[in-house]
Amino acid sequence: MPLVTSTEMFKKAYDGGYAIGAFNVNNMEIVQGITEAARDLSAPLILQVSKGARAYANHTYLVKLVEAAVIECPNIPIVLHLDHGPDFETCKSCIDGGFTSVMIDASGKPFAENIEITKKVVEYAHDHGVVVEAELGTLAGIEDDVKVKSEDSSYTHPEEVEEFVSKSGCDSLAIAIGTSHGAYKFKPGTKPQLRFDVLEEVSRRLPGFPIVLHGSSSVPKEFVEKINKFGGNMPGAVGVPEDQLRHAAELSVCKINIDSDLRLAMTACIREHFAEAPSDFDPRQYLKPARQAIKDMVSHKIVDVLGCDHKA
Numbered sequence: 001m002p003l004v005t006s007t008e009m010f011k012k013a014y015d016g017g018y019a020i021g022a023f024n025v026n027n028m029e030i031v032q033g034i035t036e037a038a039r040d041l042s043a044p045l046i047l048q049v050s051k052g053a054r055a056y057a058n059h060t061y062l063v064k065l066v067e068a069a070v071i072e073c074p075n076i077p078i079v080l081h082l083d084h085g086p087d088f089e090t091c092k093s094c095i096d097g098g099f100t101s102v103m104i105d106a107s108g109k110p111f112a113e114n115i116e117i118t119k120k121v122v123e124y125a126h127d128h129g130v131v132v133e134a135e136l137g138t139l140a141g142i143e144d145d146v147k148v149k150s151e152d153s154s155y156t157h158p159e160e161v162e163e164f165v166s167k168s169g170c171d172s173l174a175i176a177i178g179t180s181h182g183a184y185k186f187k188p189g190t191k192p193q194l195r196f197d198v199l200e201e202v203s204r205r206l207p208g209f210p211i212v213l214h215g216s217s218s219v220p221k222e223f224v225e226k227i228n229k230f231g232g233n234m235p236g237a238v239g240v241p242e243d244q245l246r247h248a249a250e251l252s253v254c255k256i257n258i259d260s261d262l263r264l265a266m267t268a269c270i271r272e273h274f275a276e277a278p279s280d281f282d283p284r285q286y287l288k289p290a291r292q293a294i295k296d297m298v299s300h301k302i303v304d305v306l307g308c309d310h311k312a
């Protein structure tokens, strides 16, 4: 099947109490690792591209890699989504360039301006059969060009969501309930806890409306330890506990963004490989197991966190 929008998959995910995994793609091995996992598990899938990914790999390469994945995985619906579109122009360029979904992130702007910018993107996107994710509230952390200090982050105010969604016309909404970008989400030693009270209040005000969680890697200890064991330096990396993400998926959260965990899996695998086979210099020797490590990580997320296996 050709690339699809997320409309149908979100509806099924909302009703079925699971979430769709949105994984960031930057090169061929990452695209292959993610899509092979989803294909083998018959899981609907969102592949997303950030502004940084477009700068790194170039728009055309990424679109063509994803189109190749669509041909290789005829059994599953795949969405091609722009992650954190910073402005109308970037969104337009992705809409014109084959994406089926875009995010406009004007969450750093004042409320009225966020609505105005989002609405402009929604009008153009809907005219072209593309859906739009918007954001209300700000997440801490670093993702490509999006850098927010934790003191500048803020939880979503539930009393704002109805006005925002009805005036902007967005199709899904990313909210801030304590997740954050990157591998250092919570202070070491503290107990990570998402604000389910905020999520529940948002859902009560927007019945049936798909909610999105960004920054939802769990930063598994064994991968951080492996990276550190084989020459890395990532002290104090902490993520969101997987059981809390599973719970969010059972509620109104229909899309969960996971990126750092794939990076950790890939990096841990490559570091281990070089430590154990120092004479290897053919990229295929270390990218092949790295691709498998991504596939294993995504399979685990699909089954144990998102609950979206065999939902295609």
Ligand SMILES: [Zn+2]
Pocket: 084, 143, 181, 214, 215, 257
């Ligand atoms: Zn994000």
